Amino acid sequence: xxxxxxxxxxxxxxxxxxxxxxxxxxxxxxxxxxxxxxxxxxxxxxxxxxxxxxxxxxxxxxxxxxxxxxxxxxxxxxxxxxxxxxxxxxxxxxxxxxxxxxxxxxxxxxxxxxxxxxxxxxxxxxxxxxxxxxxxxxxxxxxxxxxxxxxxxxxxxxxxxxxxxxxxxxxxxxxxxxxxxxxxxxxxxxxxxxxxxxxxxxxxxxxxxxxxxxxxxxxxxxxxxxxxxxxxxxxxxxxxxxxxxxxxxxxxxxxxxxxxxxxxxxxxxxxxxxxxxxxxxxxxxxxxxxxxxxxxxxxxxxxxxxxxxxxxxxxxxxxxxxxxxxxxxxxxxxxxxxxxxxxxxxxxxxxxxxxxxxxxxxxxxxxxxxxxxxxxxxxxxxxxxxxxxxxxxxxxxxxxxxxxxx
Amino acid sequence: xxxxxxxxxxxxxxxxxxxxxxxxxxxxxxxxxxxxxxxxxxxxxxxxxxxxxxxxxxxxxxxxxxxxxxxxxxxxxxxxxxxxxxxxxxxxxxxxxxxxxxxxxxxxxxxxxxxxxxxxxxxxxxxxxxxxxx
Numbered sequence: 333x334x335x336x337x338x339x340x341x342x343x344x345x346x347x348x349x350x351x352x353x354x355x356x357x358x359x360x361x362x363x364x365x366x367x368x369x370x371x372x373x374x375x376x377x378x379x380x381x382x383x384x385x386x387x388x389x390x391x392x393x394x395x396x397x398x399x400x401x402x403x404x405x406x407x408x409x410x411x412x413x414x415x416x417x418x419x420x421x422x423x424x425x426x427x428x429x430x431x432x433x434x435x436x437x438x439x440x441x442x443x444x445x446x447x448x449x450x451x452x453x454x455x456x457x458x459x460x461x462x463x464x465x466x467x468x469x470x471x472x473x474x475x476x477x478x479x480x481x482x483x484x485x486x487x488x489x490x491x492x493x494x495x496x497x498x499x500x501x502x503x504x505x506x507x508x509x510x511x512x513x514x515x516x517x518x519x520x521x522x523x524x525x526x527x528x529x530x531x532x533x534x535x536x537x538x539x540x541x542x543x544x545x546x547x548x549x550x551x552x553x554x555x556x557x558x559x560x561x562x563x564x565x566x567x568x569x570x571x572x573x574x575x576x577x578x579x580x581x582x583x584x585x586x587x588x589x590x591x592x593x594x595x596x597x598x599x600x601x602x603x604x605x606x607x608x609x610x611x612x613x614x615x616x617x618x619x620x621x622x623x624x625x626x627x628x629x630x631x632x633x634x635x636x637x638x639x640x641x642x643x644x645x646x647x648x649x650x651x652x653x654x655x656x657x658x659x660x661x662x663x664x665x666x667x668x669x670x671x672x673x674x675x676x677x678x679x680x681x682x683x684x685x686x687x688x689x690x691x692x693x694x695x696x697x698x699x700x701x702x703x704x705x706x707x708x709x710x711x712x713x714x715x716x717x718x719x720x721x722x723x724x725x726x727x728x729x730x731x732x733x734x735x736x737x738x
Numbered sequence: 739x740x741x742x743x744x745x746x747x748x749x750x751x752x753x754x755x756x757x758x759x760x761x762x763x764x765x766x767x768x769x770x771x772x773x774x775x776x777x778x779x780x781x782x783x784x785x786x787x788x789x790x791x792x793x794x795x796x797x798x799x800x801x802x803x804x805x806x807x808x809x810x811x812x813x814x815x816x817x818x819x820x821x822x823x824x825x826x827x828x829x830x831x832x833x834x835x836x837x838x839x840x841x842x843x844x845x846x847x848x849x850x851x852x853x854x855x856x857x858x859x860x861x862x863x864x865x866x867x868x869x870x871x872x
Contacts, residue, residue: 357832364744364828379800385768385807390837468800487802487826489833504825543794543822572759572796572824611777710764713775 333362333501334369342497350400350441354493361490362501371463371502376406376495377451379467380488381438382690383412383431391489392437395496402442403498407451409468410630411435413691414683416660422692443495447685448659450561450630452479460583463506465494469568470561470629470706476575478560480583482506485574505575513547513577513588515540516595520602522552524609525723530559531705532608532721534566536600538573539608547577547585547592555581558635565629566705612708615699615720615736622698622717624648624731625688626724627657628707633665640671642728643678649734653694654679657687679731689714699736701727739851741819741868745831747843749789749817750862753870755855756780756792762808762827763800771813789861790815793852795824805830809840817843817863821852 341347342355362370380388413421413431421428439445446456449468458464458481466475466483467490475481484504486494494500504510517540522529537546560581567573577585626639639656648654656675658666663682666672683693689711694700699718702708708721720736729737757779760766765775771786785808795801805827808814814834818827823846831842845863847855855861858870 357829357836360832361825361829365823365825380803382800382803384800384803385810387806387810387837388803390810391806391833394837485825487829488800489802489806490825490829569761572794712777713764 333359333367336370339370339499342499348399350395350398351403351496353398354395354496355499357493358490358497358499358501362503365501365503367501367503369502370499371506373404373465373494373498373500374462375404375456375458375464376402376491377409377466377468377471378406378438378443378491378495379409380492381408381434382410383427383434388434389430389437392434392441392492395492396437396440400441400496402495404495405456406443406495407446407456408435408438408443409471410449410686410690411447412686414686416684420693422695441496446659448630449687450632450659453632454659454661463500465491465500467491470565472574473564473568473576474561476505477564477577477582478557485572511545511575511584513592513595514544515546516592516597517546517548517600518597519548519550519600520605521550523602525725526559527562527703528609528721528723529605530563531566531703531708532605533600534563535570535608535612535705535709536604537563537576538567538569538571540598540600541567541571541573543572545575545577547579547588547595549579551578551581553580558632561629562704566709569706569709609721612705612721615718617736617738619736620698621652621701621730621734621736622696623653623655623694623700624727625655625700625702625707626704626727627683628687628689628702628704631656631658631662633662636666636671636675639724640674642725644674646678646728646732648679648731651696652731652734653681653696654731655681655683655688655693657683660684701730703727739847739854739868739870741866742846743865744823744828744844744846745842746865747817747841748864749843751816752788753855753858753861754783754785754788754790756790759792759794759796761796761801762804766804766808768804768807768811768813771808785815786813787816789817789819789863791819791855794820794822795827802826802830802833805842806834806837809834809838809842814840814842817845819845819847819855821847821849
């Protein structure tokens with residue numbers, strides 16, 4: 333790889349031993365990726381702050397012991413547990429101190445403990461064309477597709493190395509040529525509730541892409557940022573989708589209008605969307621519902637507004653939990669807003685710093701209902717529970733009855 | 739056959755060829771090396787010490803951590819064989835070596851050669867060369 337003066341300084345230890353070690357890892361990684369040079373990044377988003385086991389701490393401590401400090405603004409993705417509500421935690425008790433230690437070690441490196449998977453909906457929002465190093469699959473697909481900033485599909489560890497050096501190998505989705513669509517998808521318009529449609533569309537998209545970038549036609553032209561967020565998260569879960577182009581919706585789609593005629597073409601018809609919903613909702617009518625879980629990815633202020641309007645004057649069944657995951661910042665805003673009355677009256681419990689498909693908070697036995705395609709995909713394995721994907725509207729009805737209702 | 743080493747190394751052992759891509763995160767229990775994704779056709783099978791082959795990796799970027807945690811627990815696959823390069827598993831392999839000295843070579847097999855894996859039970863991988871046996 334060609335090295336710029338700053339790369340030589342980093343590798344030579346001029347910026348400290350932590351940056352040096354991180355740069356060595358990036359160099360090995362860059363060679364594997366076939367990169368010719370390094371480029372500067374504007375920000376980093378770390379997924380490696382989620383405690384998976386002792387190796388999580390071993391890695392970050394290596395850099396703390398070397399006196400490391402991040403060189404670009406760096407945010408943290410979700411943690412394994414909501415340490416602000418320890419009484420709700422039903423997982424292994426040792427996860428609480430282990431997660432606190434993991435977060436604190438990252439803060440010692442200068443990371444901002446945002447602990448959210450949707451920092452892009454707040455002030456940490458990359459701009460069109462900017463190079464960044466973001467990890468976590470929903471954040472990656474959102475940043476590339478919806479914002480048109482450029483991140484490769486970074487994983488744990490490499491994200492921290494990028495933050496500690498401010499450099500990444502110029503490869504993958506940092507390069508124009510690799511952002512070109514390789515598949516044309518015509519998708520059927522919604523016949524179901526919008527949130528359910530976008531979750532199913534994402535799941536079907538992931539299955540169809542097989543590692544390729546799709547150019548999608550046919551999505552509703554008024555699709556909101558939250559809808560694209562939900563679709564991208566589902567697509568990243570069911571297939572390793574790191575980027576998509578949606579005609580008329582995403583900023584780079586217009587660049588590729590000329591090439592789509594030559595692409596392999598695959599329709600996602602109404603029956604394929606129905607099939608995706610059938611896979612993600614195996615629940616039976618009348619089945620006991622233990623909880624309604626929303627906010628995967630983290631709920632935005634606008635999503636809380638929709639939920640509040642829906643639950644106003646209603647109340648969840650006393651045996652059914654209602655959990656909504658979001659960032660600390662939005663949680664505080666919601667708790668101090670007039671809509672908190674409707675939300676808390678229904679039984680909404682805000683979960684911060686984590687997500688309820690990672691951090692077990694549902695104590696009662698029974699199924700979980702959600703409007704998140706990502707949750708419905710990962711939940712059954714993670715929580716060893718039955719999970720059903722449905723519209724937020726129907727989730728609320730199920731929560732009211734404590735049972736699966738049409 | 740000739741393969742492209744993403745992370746060079748030597749490994750020999752039983753082949754575990756998955757019929758569908760797997761996300762290690764949410765799909766593998768690093769404590770015992772078993773596949774836990776309930777909807778995966780190979781659920782319940784164990785990757786420990788085997789050469790794990792799948793056309794591509796899938797899902798969350800946390801898969802790198804699961805690979806490293808598996809290396810720490812001694813349940814990691816002996817090597818990973820892919821058809822499409824995967825940066826997430828690559829970095830997991832590099833860090834497994836850095837923190838715990840565990841080598842998990844990763845090799846890319848060309849799409850034309852991939853069908854040969856279907857008849858193989860035993861694999862020997864050495865840098866850019868792979869030998870498949872019945």
